[in-house]
Amino acid sequence: SQQTSKIEELRELDKKHYLHPTSPIGAQQEHGPAFIFTKGEGIYLTDMSGQKVIDGMSSLWNVNIGHGRNEISEVASKQMSTLAFSSSFATFSNEPAIRLSAKLAEIAPGDLTATFFTSGGSESNDTAYKLARHYWILKGEPKRKKIISRTHSYHGVAMGATSATGIQAFRDFTNSLAPDFHYADHMSPESLRQVIESEGPETVAAFISEPVQGAGGLHIATKEYFKAVREICDEYGILFITDEVITGFGRTGTYFGMDHYDVAPDMMCFAKGVTSGYAQLGGVMISSRMHEDFTKLSTGTLLHGYTYSGHPVACAVALRNLEIIERENLIANSSQMGEELLNGFINLQASFESIGDVRALGLMGAIEFMKDKEKEERFPQPLAPMVVTEAAKRGLILRSVVFNGQDTLVFSPPLIITKEQINDMMSILHEAIKAVE
Numbered sequence: 001s002q003q004t005s006k007i008e009e010l011r012e013l014d015k016k017h018y019l020h021p022t023s024p025i026g027a028q029q030e031h032g033p034a035f036i037f038t039k040g041e042g043i044y045l046t047d048m049s050g051q052k053v054i055d056g057m058s059s060l061w062n063v064n065i066g067h068g069r070n071e072i073s074e075v076a077s078k079q080m081s082t083l084a085f086s087s088s089f090a091t092f093s094n095e096p097a098i099r100l101s102a103k104l105a106e107i108a109p110g111d112l113t114a115t116f117f118t119s120g121g122s123e124s125n126d127t128a129y130k131l132a133r134h135y136w137i138l139k140g141e142p143k144r145k146k147i148i149s150r151t152h153s154y155h156g157v158a159m160g161a162t163s164a165t166g167i168q169a170f171r172d173f174t175n176s177l178a179p180d181f182h183y184a185d186h187m188s189p190e191s192l193r194q195v196i197e198s199e200g201p202e203t204v205a206a207f208i209s210e211p212v213q214g215a216g217g218l219h220i221a222t223k224e225y226f227k228a229v230r231e232i233c234d235e236y237g238i239l240f241i242t243d244e245v246i247t248g249f250g251r252t253g254t255y256f257g258m259d260h261y262d263v264a265p266d267m268m269c270f271a272k273g274v275t276s277g278y279a280q281l282g283g284v285m286i287s288s289r290m291h292e293d294f295t296k297l298s299t300g301t302l303l304h305g306y307t308y309s310g311h312p313v314a315c316a317v318a319l320r321n322l323e324i325i326e327r328e329n330l331i332a333n334s335s336q337m338g339e340e341l342l343n344g345f346i347n348l349q350a351s352f353e354s355i356g357d358v359r360a361l362g363l364m365g366a367i368e369f370m371k372d373k374e375k376e377e378r379f380p381q382p383l384a385p386m387v388v389t390e391a392a393k394r395g396l397i398l399r400s401v402v403f404n405g406q407d408t409l410v411f412s413p414p415l416i417i418t419k420e421q422i423n424d425m426m427s428i429l430h431e432a433i434k435a436v437e
């Protein structure tokens with residue numbers, strides 16, 4: 001039929017011309033795209049052949065309000081037809097960017113009050129490192145330039161963001177990285193102290209951490225961990241940056257991941273859920289103390305800015321997205337459905353020998369496979385990637401993490417998900433695990 005030949009045509013063009021981000025390039029070339037999506041609605045995506053699947057990852061942990069919201073496309077269309085773009089450099093401004101920065105100050109943890117806008121998470125991370133370093137120049141401590149991050153962390157793919165990323169495989173992808181990045185063990189505050197001591201506290205600008213590590217395998221820190229981190233940073237006068245790119249805007253059942261820990265960061269990176277993916281936007285927030293210092297000490301120009309910093313359409317979309325999150329109580333739903341998700345995992349754990357640890361915080365969850373739980377022995381061939389394939393065949397999109405010997409399935413469904421839909425996910429998952437075990 002016409003549709004079949006159109007799909008074939010697109011598959012061939014994709015193979016020939018489309019270099020996919022973070023993709024298995026050989027397999028992509030051989031098989032072409034697994035899905036060519038044409039429509040999104042709620043928690044579902046539909047591809048060209050008409051197959052409808054559950055978007056169990058909110059695509060890239062970002063479509064928090066779900067797909068297909070006309071309300072958002074109307075806001076974007078209206079903004080585009082009145083003011084599609086204008087500069088935010090120097091003293092130029094626009095209403096959506098102003099209102100969004102004020103809204104963010106209202107909802108952000110601690111006393112984060114001022115926002116620098118970017119187009120995504122990687123740009124936000126590089127911005128945070130540069131602002132932290134510039135801050136120390138202004139404060140008369142220019143030697144403070146080192147950035148410490150955690151093993152298993154993911155901060156993006158710009159040069160600074162990759163250099164901060166604690167997953168070795170991402171750093172090994174290129175043969176030269178940004179200097180002055182160091183790593184502490186992801187669960188040990190003592191390790192952070194050791195790295196600070198061995199590098200020299202007077203040379204350390206900032207420590208950066210995700211509240212819950214996402215791409216690195218969904219690692220949830222204890223309450224004590226971040227409390228100790230905050231104390232160590234204060235002791236040595238080091239800035240604490242939280243990377244809320246995934247955990248922001250309701251993902252973990254609170255507005256921000258740090259809200260679980262009652263710890264106030266000095267800076268915060270965000271992206272993804274701020275627009276639920278309806279437009280490209282990210283940013284970095286700084287504390288009122290840092291903002292005052294910048295204002296007081298800076299005599300020149302803040303020489304950092306992206307063309308699309310403060311994009312009026314993206315900011316208008318973000319404002320409406322946050323309105324929807326609040327109006328529909330999606331943060332409370334994330335918390336409640338997160339418990340359902342974890343219960344679902346626990347039920348699966350009872351059915352399958354191969355499931356080791358299960359965990360979730362709000363709608364960010366993981367299942368780890370283990371050959372022998374007592375001996376902590378893994379399967380020679382990780383199960384998680386095979387389960388992902390089997391689940392996709394049955395209509396559920398998930399992701400696996402196999403870095404550093406892990407064998408983990410991760411989950412991050414839209415915050416609108418219902419109990420029935422979680423049950424649907426668990427039934428598919430049950431069949432998918434049965435198929436590979």
Ligand code: PLP
Pocket residue numbers: 119120121122123125154155156157210214215243244245246271272
């Ligand atoms: N930081 C974290 C915690 C992320 O999970 C990601 C992306 O997954 C990034 C930063 C990078 O964001 P982006 O892909 O928008 O550049």
